[in-house]
Amino acid sequence: MSEPLPADRPERLDFQPAPGLTKLLLRNFFYGLLTLGFYRFWARTNLRRYLWGAVRLQDEPLEYTGTGRELFVGFLIVLAVFIPVSIVYAGVQLFLAGDVPALAALDGLYFILLSLLITVAQFRARRYRLSRTLWRGIRAGQGGSSWVYLGRSALWLLAAILTLGLCLPWALADLARYRMQHSHWGSFQGDFAGTANQLVRPLAWVWVVLVSLSVWSAYQFFTLPDGVERLAHFYKLAFTGALLPIFFIYFQIVWLRWYIDGLRLGPMRFKADFSVKKLFWNLALGALGLLVVIGILGMLFFLTMGAAAAIPKPLLLLVFALFVPVVWLGLRLGYYYLMFMPALRRVVLGVAVIGMEAALQAQQAAPDQMRSGEGLADSFDVPL
Template identity: 30%
Template sequence: MTDTTIETVDTPAMPLRYDGKGLQFAGIVALNVLLQVLTLGIFRFWARVRERRYIWSHVGLGEDRLEYTGTGGELFKGFLIALVVLIPYFLAVFGLQFLVGQNPLGLAIFNMFYIPSLLFLIYLAGYRARRYRLSRTLWRGIRGTLGGSPTRYAAAAVGYFALSVLSLGLAAPYMRVELARREIGNTWFGDKPFTFDGKAGDLFRAWLVPWLPIVLTAAVIGWMQWTIRDLNPQDFDPSDAAQADRSRAIGEIMPLIAGLMLLGYLLTALAFAWYRVREFRYFAAHTGFEGMRFASTLGVGRVLWIYVSFLLALIPTITVVTLTVFAAVLWAKDFPMDLDMLPYAMEAAKDWFPIAVTVTMIFAIGVMSRVLVFHRMARAVVSTLAIAGAENFATVAQSLDRAPTYGEGLADAFDLGDF
């Protein structure tokens, strides 16, 4: 916390609180999953509303809690409207992809249109979803608004993305900051706007921390590809001395390459988490509202622990789920529960076991990730956030802008998450 902190203000900061309980949230998620199964997945819109209502209503600022006023019907309507756009789009994409086949030139041309158009749709979806969520977020009886043009935002995002790619990722903070400027700068609470005064230059040095391991990992992968460039197991002839020498040399160097790659992935993940936390704190510190400023003390250790503990919890879950499903499949098939038959159990279960275990695992991991990652992350982010400066909400009046009447269809289709 050096350049990203703001000077201490003499007025006491107004902290945000989160007092939701993981177990209560788990109950909501579990019932949601059950109802989604029973309704062929349609319930997911109402499921999302149930989750958000819980989370929003446990976020407190001052004496007052947030309120989520969206409804499943609105989300569903938004989804149906998005389909009108998406079905023809994907029909065209799949049709073209198929026509192009393996032709390298055709593939290049296809990707030149496909990748930007998909990115455009994804960013458009994200912006529109944000607009809907803000319009359905109420605090002290006042709702949020997101102004600005979603299409212009999406077009800009595609442009910044191209710039990031061309700069080999070095311009990524520029993209992040400029998009944040459009997102935060167009966010209103009632009739008063938020302000954002971040600069990409401030984040550039921090961005080098994940950028370097990413580049180094890519280099190691390149090295490995180069080492095995013309290796073909089909042609391998152990009697050929030159080939045997070469394969021994590769065998000696492979552990080093594999170790470096593993190290690279690990470092990249850690450095990336560190950067995102720092970026978040920077964005918070440069976000203002009516003379007040946000400040976040989110720690990278806390964020990492959320992911690590989730991964640790997965191990027993996967074991238990696998064994239970395996036993259930055998039981359903009337397989003789007999030690002598054990060697054949795998074969006997193999037609139904993969699908059964996949389905069960998706459900189990889905519930766990909502409870152990999503919900805890919400708590971590909210409870480390505070508003500094003299409280100045009394001048805020309800915005007269019309709120959208349906929401998030595109974002739902692209699974853009909740925040």
């Protein structure tokens, strides 16, 4: 457990991104295009160094010391494991061809296995990122067993299925506590003080709304004969599915504030006071702006299609070949400038650290021996 918390003045995080984000994103994009995506490991490393350096505490920036080579080696290791697994999975599918119940069971098992592996990927990625994160020259880190974390995640996933997600607050609290109790910054050991009860209320109303909208409509859709009424319940189910990303974003913001409030590092603790509603609307407006960008790009595409008869065929092929990269670049820039960076700024500026006087007593810990990158996380393209 953490030491008693000192009652000194909180120190706020600061967010000071250096100039050149557009140049960095453009360079990463064009190098990735020229190398057919091979540059992605170095692109991700460059972006992390930029973002880590933008976060400051007492005017000292965070440092990221990871390398693209480490990420690439980790990817190769996992690729060597997953190619045989994928071949076996495809072979079993061919063997069970025509057996619909068996194929459904196989797909369900594969989905559960994939979910658990992604959970472990996130655990391993967190360990790697912490081991490459420094502040004032003192390195962070994470220990713990990936197998133990996998076992806990599997048990909580089973409980979530049996309780229709009602146990999620306790699952999140337990897994967060395991991660933090095996984390450190220098000689300061981590801990987590958040409780499941703090998440029950925000999750409860989300659960009630989704269940109210979906259960009755699903029952009616599967029991009513074909007709207008059955079709209406299908549209209600589709509407509920469209709401899922909105509820997911809302709960992620609530979870993030809860998680930051629960963080402990030796005598240091963290306090988040950013507004959940304001951050949600920031993301919503950013997403709306991104949709406008998509609409403009789509309009340009249809205008090109309309003028296709008047454009020479070689030039038309060139336009289509360039259209997909241009769309991807537009979405990439729009995402960072309309959603990611504004949200990151609001979160960082809304965090304070209590107990900074004791931070001067922290000493360097032994370096993490992790020599390769994130592996599973990169294979599944776990976000930054």
